[in-house]
């Protein structure tokens with residue numbers, strides 16, 4: 001997942017915290033076994049008007065007993081690490097066998113218990129309900145008069161306590177002039193099929209009117225489905241496709257294969273959405289963005305991030321998340337790897353695909369260092385575990401930028417230790433082959449073993465202890481020179497006052513003791529006129545102020561002109577400097593080895 005400025009997210013916190021564990025977990029109830037599972041989804045102009053769609057599930061109980069069928073809905077969607085409880089939006093549940101209504105009740109808040117004493121052996125059961133689709137969230141369902149987004153986790157029920165390996169078929173009934181987009185494969189007769197429940201709920205649907213086109217990238221078909229029609233068109237759509245064609249091949253190169261049969265990029269553009277957010281799947285992803293994000297610098301970053309997840313987390317995944325379970329939270333200390341390292345590779349895909357120049361990569365990296373510096377120190381493992389409860393101290397999503405920086409640091413360390421013959425790519429590719437390809441997740445020992453092997457046997461226990469499990473700041477002064485990059489820490493003049501604009505001018509509200517302004521004798525209640533003769537009401541004040549003090553040293557004179565009552569005073573004090581943001585540049589004095597490592601990172605190459 002990837003999110004920026006998501007105010008909507010804040011609104012969902014209450015419901016996420018409301019229910020952390022299912023009421024009946026201790027009892028471990030088990031449903032009667034079922035077979036021949038089919039789901040039918042109906043969405044047309046009439047259900048759209050109600051902001052609903054209709055769901056029918058048909059199955060045949062198997063086995064000799066008469067025990068009830070227990071049907072559950074997931075509590076969350078993998079990738080969106082929060083409990084949502086999709087059972088909330090179910091309306092008018094019924095159960096039938098032929099024309100006979102069957103008795104049912106709730107076993108817990110997301111499990112329906114359907115009695116089948118009256119159902120002859122071999123006869124199928126049909127459950128039906130409507131689903132309220134009014135949540136503009138990529139893990140949920142959202143209907144407009146001509147469009148529906150829905151996720152399988154929201155509406156596809158599974159037999160409680162039974163293996164999730166059952167195959168199923170899906171039919172979508174809609175208007176004849178509306179479309180259906182999903183990455184779910186179609187059987188020769190046109191039926192959508194999923195070979196197991198995990199795949200079934202990993203393929204979201206668009207139904208209705210939307211733009212759809214396709215192209216081949218890295219040897220496989222990609223499709224772009226975007227709603228509303230016209231939201232991404234003309235030069236903007238050309239640019240969108242151009243970014244995909246640049247970003248995907250460098251990602252394929254990391255793993256050496258394009259893992260999907262076809263891939264569907266699903267975009268919703270809506271002005272009701274604050275920010276931009278993506279949710280990954282194995283062969284598709286759903287982005288929801290405010291209109292201002294279409295064609296923005298963030299667009300290729302979001303695309304590259306979500307698509308890299310098709311390998312990292314959807315396939316290569318920590319053992320804690322393998323297999324997914326849908327009824328309870330599934331916390332893991334590894335989101336810094338699953339999300340953060342995905343974000344590092346999104347930056348790399350952008351620079352390796354020439355979407356951004358090298359300086360763009362430096363700026364993204366420096367931006368992440370500044371982001372991490374702005375929140376309390378927190379261990380990557382702790383931040384990963386805590387995301388389920390949405391901490392309020394600013395660290396809730398810090399495992400994205402900090403995990404990205406951890407990936408960058410490990411990449412540099414591996415390249416340095418192996419004389420640029422191996423990189424973090426080798427770690428990902430090895431674990432992809434040895435764990436995902438063998439049908440399981442990776443363990444802590446496997447991760448650090450692969451890192452150490454890539455680095456020619458160099459031990460990483462100390463790195464793990466200090467920077468991943470620990471809270472020590474990353475040692476950029478040592479790490480960046482190894483990659484031929486230099487870190488600059490800007491110092492910025494701090495006057496030590498806060499001001500408010502009123503009818504008479506710029507009023508000094510508070511004066512910080514020990515600051516420049518206090519030293520010069522500025523008082524609360526003064527009106528600030530100028531600083532070093534730069535008028536504070538000048539339109540270009542900010543630019544001129546920064547230029548005037550760009551090379552200032554601690555204690556250099558600074559003259560503040562203020563109005564105090566009827567008087568105008570010129571007060572002189574000394575400049576006080578504060579540490580500002582960092583920036584990164586290529587180091588012109590880098591060693592030949594550091595230059596090879598820098599080029600290796602930026603171009604995606606290693607030396608033989």
Ligand SMILES: [Zn+2]
Nearest residue numbers: 001002339342
């Ligand atoms: Zn993500």
